Amino acid sequence: MADGLWWLPSLVVFGTTLVALIGGAMGLRRLGARRERAAIDAGRELEVRAKGLIVRTDTAVREADREVAFAEAQFGAAVARDVRDALETARARLREAFLLQQRLDDAEPHTSVERRSWSTRIVDLCESALAGIGAADAALGARRRAERGASEGVPALREDAARLGRRRDEAVAALGRLATRFAPAALAGAHGAAARVDSALAGATASLDEAERRLANSDPAAELLAVAADGLARAERDLADVEGVELVLATAQADAAESGAALDAELEAARRERDGQEDAAAQAALGTAIGEASAVLASRAGEAGDPFADRDRLRAARDRLEVARAAARNVQGRLDGARGALGGAIAIAESQLRVAHAAIERGGGRIGADARTRLAEAERQLVIARQEPDPVAALDAARRSAARASDAEALAMYDAMGGGR
Numbered sequence: 001m002a003d004g005l006w007w008l009p010s011l012v013v014f015g016t017t018l019v020a021l022i023g024g025a026m027g028l029r030r031l032g033a034r035r036e037r038a039a040i041d042a043g044r045e046l047e048v049r050a051k052g053l054i055v056r057t058d059t060a061v062r063e064a065d066r067e068v069a070f071a072e073a074q075f076g077a078a079v080a081r082d083v084r085d086a087l088e089t090a091r092a093r094l095r096e097a098f099l100l101q102q103r104l105d106d107a108e109p110h111t112s113v114e115r116r117s118w119s120t121r122i123v124d125l126c127e128s129a130l131a132g133i134g135a136a137d138a139a140l141g142a143r144r145r146a147e148r149g150a151s152e153g154v155p156a157l158r159e160d161a162a163r164l165g166r167r168r169d170e171a172v173a174a175l176g177r178l179a180t181r182f183a184p185a186a187l188a189g190a191h192g193a194a195a196r197v198d199s200a201l202a203g204a205t206a207s208l209d210e211a212e213r214r215l216a217n218s219d220p221a222a223e224l225l226a227v228a229a230d231g232l233a234r235a236e237r238d239l240a241d242v243e244g245v246e247l248v249l250a251t252a253q254a255d256a257a258e259s260g261a262a263l264d265a266e267l268e269a270a271r272r273e274r275d276g277q278e279d280a281a282a283q284a285a286l287g288t289a290i291g292e293a294s295a296v297l298a299s300r301a302g303e304a305g306d307p308f309a310d311r312d313r314l315r316a317a318r319d320r321l322e323v324a325r326a327a328a329r330n331v332q333g334r335l336d337g338a339r340g341a342l343g344g345a346i347a348i349a350e351s352q353l354r355v356a357h358a359a360i361e362r363g364g365g366r367i368g369a370d371a372r373t374r375l376a377e378a379e380r381q382l383v384i385a386r387q388e389p390d391p392v393a394a395l396d397a398a399r400r401s402a403a404r405a406s407d408a409e410a411l412a413m414y415d416a417m418g419g420g421r
Contacts, residue, residue, distance in 0.1 A: 003168060047104060053126035054101060061087065064133050079258050086136035090129035097125045097328040105183050154211055158226060160232050161204055166273050171242040178246060183305030187221055190245035191237040200238065204231035252307035259314035260300060267293055270325050275330075282331035289324030293317045339391040345398035351403035359412035366418070371411035378404035 064087045100118045138384060172194055178187060207228035214224065268289050277283040296317040356375050360367045381401035388394035 046116060046123070050097075050104075050122035050126070051101065051118045053123055053130075054094070054097055057090065057097065057126040057129050060130055060133050061090050061094055064090065064137070067137065082139060083136040086132040093125040093129040097122045097129075099123075101158050153214070154225065156210060157204070157208055157228050157232065161201060161208070161228075164197075164232060164235050165201060167239055167243070168194070168201065168235075171197075171239060174246065175242065178249070181305070182249060182307075186249060186306040186308055187245065190242050193241040196238040197235045197242065200231045200235035204228040204235065209233065249307055252311050254302065254313035256300075256307050256314060259311055259318065260297065262313055262319045263293060263297060263321070266321050266325075267297070270321055273325060273328055277328055277332055278335050279328075279331045282328045286324050286328040289321045293321045335391055338395040342385070342391055342395050342398060345395055345402065346382070348384055349378070349385065349398050349401035351407060352402045352409070353378055355407040356408040356412065359409045359416070363412050363416040367412050367415045368412045371408045371415060374411060375410035378402075378408060 064083065068084050068087055096348060099185045100122050104115060104118055132153065175190055175194065178190075204227075211224040267290060270286060270293075274283055274286045274290060277286060296313055300314075304310065353375070356371075356378065360371060360375060363371075379400045381397045381404060385394045385398035385401060388397060
């Protein structure tokens with residue numbers, strides 16, 4: 001029997017293992033189910049919040065729908081457009097929230113991850129819809145408050161317009177007095193600003209008149225008051241330019257006087273530079289600039305009525321004179337530099353000539369025509385360097401002399417070694 005039941009121990013082992021595996025799998029399944037139920041229970045609070053927000057949002061959408069009708073009746077479709085746009089956006093988000101809630105309410109079970117995701121999305125949709133409706137409602141409320149204050153705003157704006165009108169009259173009178181001292185061109189900017197003041201005040205007054213008419217008929221008028229306030233603000237800015245023109249003119253006069261004094265000093269220095277200038281062309285160019293600047297100074301009396309033009313002409317003349325002086329200084333500097341370097345260049349040329357002479361003397365008859373020609377040219381250039389009155393040209397000649405002498409030496413040495421045969 002022992003031989004026939006040899007498989008019995010193995011069967012017992014395999015059976016025990018199978019029972020253990022089945023028990024473990026069932027235990028894990030029960031554990032997973034418990035965890036899933038715990039996760040779903042934990043998400044109930046989020047689902048309850050989502051349902052509450054759906055109710056709030058649906059109520060807000062219904063109220064906003066009625067509010068749009070009121071706003072259109074009170075202010076017109078254009079003003080109520082923002083509220084209507086916010087309402088339509090909220091409706092779209094509410095529809096999506098309803099669809100997600102329907103999924104949550106289905107009899108078919110869902111995982112805790114899906115339920116939490118849908119609930120979170122519902123919360124986001126509803127909060128966004130409520131925020132949009134709230135912002136539009138706040139803007140509409142501000143518009144209504146502005147309309148309620150419109151009747152009080154008209155007198156205040158009327159008072160501002162009257163105050164600016166008085167300032168405008170005083171400023172225009174001051175312009176008239178300035179016209180006796182200054183040319184029309186100097187006051188053109190101020191007159192332009194005064195014209196803008198008149199236009200802005202007229203526009204603001206027209207807006208206020210229309211606002212009063214609308215208020216008398218219980219129609220919206222806040223927008224007209226905003227237009228009037230903007231016009232008065234522009235009028236005040238331009239009026240400040242008119243009132244400040246006298247100070248601006250005085251500053252321009254002071255600047256012109258300073259520029260005139262500076263140009264006069266520049267002319268004195270330019271005349272000294274012209275008299276000491278060695279280059280004829282540079283001297284003539286500087287003399288022309290001096291003449292033009294002197295003419296500007298001499299004609300200042302004719303520009304007294306326009307300090308802006310006077311100042312600008314003086315500054316431009318000073319700039320042109322400075323450019324001419326700089327060019328003359330460059331030319332003179334080049335002459336002075338050449339003069340300073342000329343002595344050394346002549347000495348170098350003389351030394352190189354002596355070396356070339358010696359090389360040719362040593363070579364005697366073996367030295368060809370090329371070396372002797374270079375030497376002769378070097379001697380000719382040295383004579384030019386000693387006699388040329390222009391130091392720049394003399395310096396160039398001295399350097400050419402040294403170069404030709406060096407060439408003569410090299411050729412002589414080449415011929416002496418038999419290279420020229």
